[in-house]
Amino acid sequence: MLADEIKQFLHGDVEADDATLTKYSRDYSIFKVRPQVVVFPKDVDDLKALVKFVAQKKAAGEDISLTGRSAGTDMTGGPLTQGIVVEFAKYFNHIKQISDIPPELPSSAMAKVRIAQDGVEDAGFAVVEPGVYFRDLEKELTAKGLLYPAFPASKDLCALGGMVNNNSGGEKTLAYGKTENYVRELSLVMADGEDHAIKPLAGDELKAKLAEPGFEGNLYRNLYKLINDNYDAIKAAKPDVSKNSAGYYLWNVYDRETGVFDLTRLIVGSQGTFGLLHEAKLGVVKLKKHSRLCVVFLKDLTWAADLVELVLPFKPESIESYDDKTMEVAVKLWRQVLGSMKGNIFSLGFQFLPEVFMVLRGGMPKMIMLIEITGDDEEKLVDELAKLGGSIKEFAKTHAGIQVRELRNEKEEQKYWTIRRESFALLHGNMRGKDTAPFIDDFIVKPEYMMEVLPKVNAILDKYKKDLIYTIAGHPGNGNFHIIPLMNLSDPRVRALIPVISDEVYKVILQYHGSITAEHNDGIIRTPFLEEMYGPKITALFAETKKLCDPLDMFNPGKKVGGTMKYSEDHISASAS
Numbered sequence: 001m002l003a004d005e006i007k008q009f010l011h012g013d014v015e016a017d018d019a020t021l022t023k024y025s026r027d028y029s030i031f032k033v034r035p036q037v038v039v040f041p042k043d044v045d046d047l048k049a050l051v052k053f054v055a056q057k058k059a060a061g062e063d064i065s066l067t068g069r070s071a072g073t074d075m076t077g078g079p080l081t082q083g084i085v086v087e088f089a090k091y092f093n094h095i096k097q098i099s100d101i102p103p104e105l106p107s108s109a110m111a112k113v114r115i116a117q118d119g120v121e122d123a124g125f126a127v128v129e130p131g132v133y134f135r136d137l138e139k140e141l142t143a144k145g146l147l148y149p150a151f152p153a154s155k156d157l158c159a160l161g162g163m164v165n166n167n168s169g170g171e172k173t174l175a176y177g178k179t180e181n182y183v184r185e186l187s188l189v190m191a192d193g194e195d196h197a198i199k200p201l202a203g204d205e206l207k208a209k210l211a212e213p214g215f216e217g218n219l220y221r222n223l224y225k226l227i228n229d230n231y232d233a234i235k236a237a238k239p240d241v242s243k244n245s246a247g248y249y250l251w252n253v254y255d256r257e258t259g260v261f262d263l264t265r266l267i268v269g270s271q272g273t274f275g276l277l278h279e280a281k282l283g284v285v286k287l288k289k290h291s292r293l294c295v296v297f298l299k300d301l302t303w304a305a306d307l308v309e310l311v312l313p314f315k316p317e318s319i320e321s322y323d324d325k326t327m328e329v330a331v332k333l334w335r336q337v338l339g340s341m342k343g344n345i346f347s348l349g350f351q352f353l354p355e356v357f358m359v360l361r362g363g364m365p366k367m368i369m370l371i372e373i374t375g376d377d378e379e380k381l382v383d384e385l386a387k388l389g390g391s392i393k394e395f396a397k398t399h400a401g402i403q404v405r406e407l408r409n410e411k412e413e414q415k416y417w418t419i420r421r422e423s424f425a426l427l428h429g430n431m432r433g434k435d436t437a438p439f440i441d442d443f444i445v446k447p448e449y450m451m452e453v454l455p456k457v458n459a460i461l462d463k464y465k466k467d468l469i470y471t472i473a474g475h476p477g478n479g480n481f482h483i484i485p486l487m488n489l490s491d492p493r494v495r496a497l498i499p500v501i502s503d504e505v506y507k508v509i510l511q512y513h514g515s516i517t518a519e520h521n522d523g524i525i526r527t528p529f530l531e532e533m534y535g536p537k538i539t540a541l542f543a544e545t546k547k548l549c550d551p552l553d554m555f556n557p558g559k560k561v562g563g564t565m566k567y568s569e570d571h572i573s574a575s576a577s
């Protein structure tokens with residue numbers, strides 16, 4: 001048995017019982033894929049031994065592979081496999097260092113390049129293992145007045161390994177960017193079964209690396225050639241949106257003008273398809289001491305894009321939104337919502353009364369927009385909030401259907417944040433006879449196209465309203481929307497709609513030069529659409545890149561490269577909850 005063979009050499013644990021395999025067959029996607037075995041490695045030697053073991057078997061023609069998994073909150077099927085799951089949350093869960101001194105870079109020129117590219121200056125850094133839950137890192141950073149700003153809405157559930165491998169982003173991405181903007185160094189065990197510390201290189205260091213013998217030198221040489229040979233096509237392929245998690249980000253690796261070659265930019269967001277990540281050094285920023293929230297209720301979507309444009313000069317840290325259906329679900333499931341909020345359930349319950357009355361009167365706004373501003377000087381911030389609120393009220397005088405509330409304290413804010421962050425988790429498993437079906441859950445277009453694109457997407461979904469209802473939440477500041485259909489996945493006819501609707505929606509998104517995924521990544525659900533998004537030349541370069549990094553296709557096969565619609569359709573679970 002495979003598990004017995006692995007037990008011979010692994011210091012960590014090996015499980016192949018039915019309960020374990022069933023648990024690891026699922027993430028938060030619509031898929032169910034049963035692994036052969038789940039391993040819980042204890043140290044880097046375990047990772048090296050696993051890769052060497054699998055490489056030997058692969059070379060002998062066996063169908064075997066390794067798929068990393070941290071917290072398993074992926075919505076794409078990314079951590080699901082028929083091979084070996086390598087679980088990092090059990091043992092690789094240490095915060096190794098937190099510093100309030102910015103990380104050293106190989107050269108000051110490189111620091112300037114990075115700040116120019118990312119628009120952020122590090123106030124410090126954290127060195128973490130992949131199984132560290134974000135909530136634990138957040139606690140420690142907050143105590144030191146620091147913030148890792150590229151966290152997802154799943155911040156209380158997910159871990160750093162998945163955040164790096166999915167290139168996660170969230171409510172603060174508008175102001176601070178995504179995970180790719182904070183990765184300073186990554187350590188992973190790659191296809192040669194050895195540990196590699198990857199960081200940006202330039203000048204003599206890059207020259208030395210390109211001349212190095214062995215797997216790493218070879219990889220740098222080959223990738224350098226691949227990027228140089230296809231330089232213009234690769235740069236032109238970069239999606240014209242503020243955030244993207246689709247494909248391999250070849251355009252970010254090398255820049256002829258700056259001379260910086262940064263392989264971390266390829267590994268971030270690669271869904272574990274290049275190796276097993278065991279350590280990440282991440283930049284962090286200074287935490288602003290105070291925040292204030294302005295809540296805007298829009299009766300319809302007519303003015304949503306204009307409103308975003310109006311508030312952007314106030315430099316909000318977040319512009320988030322959710323729709324009437326999300327609010328209705330939150331009102332229906334208010335007990336669970338309150339469970340996610342800290343405090344006395346009874347007194348919190350009263351906070352929902354205005355929304356309950358709104359639902360009863362049928363007057364629920366179509367979109368609820370949250371605009372957050374932050375600062376260190378509370379008095380100044382309160383002034384800013386009044387100006388922001390005043391300017392929206394002025395706008396509302398000439399644009400119908402807009403109401404605004406300036407919230408005075410954090411307690412009041414909590415309800416809105418909980419609904420926004422927990423909307424998917426709330427729907428998941430709580431709607432009788434309907435499963436959450438994230439498959440068009442993360443598209444993005446430039447914000448100026450948002451009001452053309454949303455009605456077109458709604459019109460597509462409305463054609464199928466006999467079989468689905470859906471909620472919309474998102475990041476209108478970036479033009480990024482999370483549409484979560486609720487459908488009966490036990491019905492094969494309904495399951496068959498998933499590829500059909502995906503195709504129709506993505507055609508619209510790509511007409512507007514958007515991306516099929518801004519944050520959640522490709523996984524099983526979107527890998528088959530990458531060619532439609534990038535065209536055959538760039539997808540062939542993705543395949544070549546994968547081959548250079550992982551010649552035996554050992555790491556998370558079928559994600560990013562080689563995934564088919566048939567595999568995707570065959571593995572949709574008859575029940576997503």
Ligand SMILES: Cc1cc2nc3c(=O)[nH]c(=O)nc-3n(C[C@H](O)[C@H](O)[C@H](O)COP(=O)(O)OP(=O)(O)OC[C@H]3O[C@@H](n4cnc5c(N)ncnc54)[C@H](O)[C@@H]3O)c2cc1C
Pocket residue numbers: 027028067068069070071072073074075077078079080088130151152153154157158159160161162163164165166167168169170171271272273275276277278421422424425519520556
């Ligand atoms: C309620 C909810 C809300 C969400 N909101 C957001 C959001 O706002 N923004 C966003 O970006 N995402 C969001 N997500 C998706 C998901 O939570 C994030 O992408 C998260 O960062 C994944 O972290 P994880 O540790 O759970 O990753 P996992 O699910 O464990 O893994 C994610 C991917 O990384 C790979 N991987 C993980 N660890 C390793 C490792 N050590 N080595 C190699 N490969 C590895 C896996 O194979 C998989 O492909 C949401 C999910 C839920 C359930």
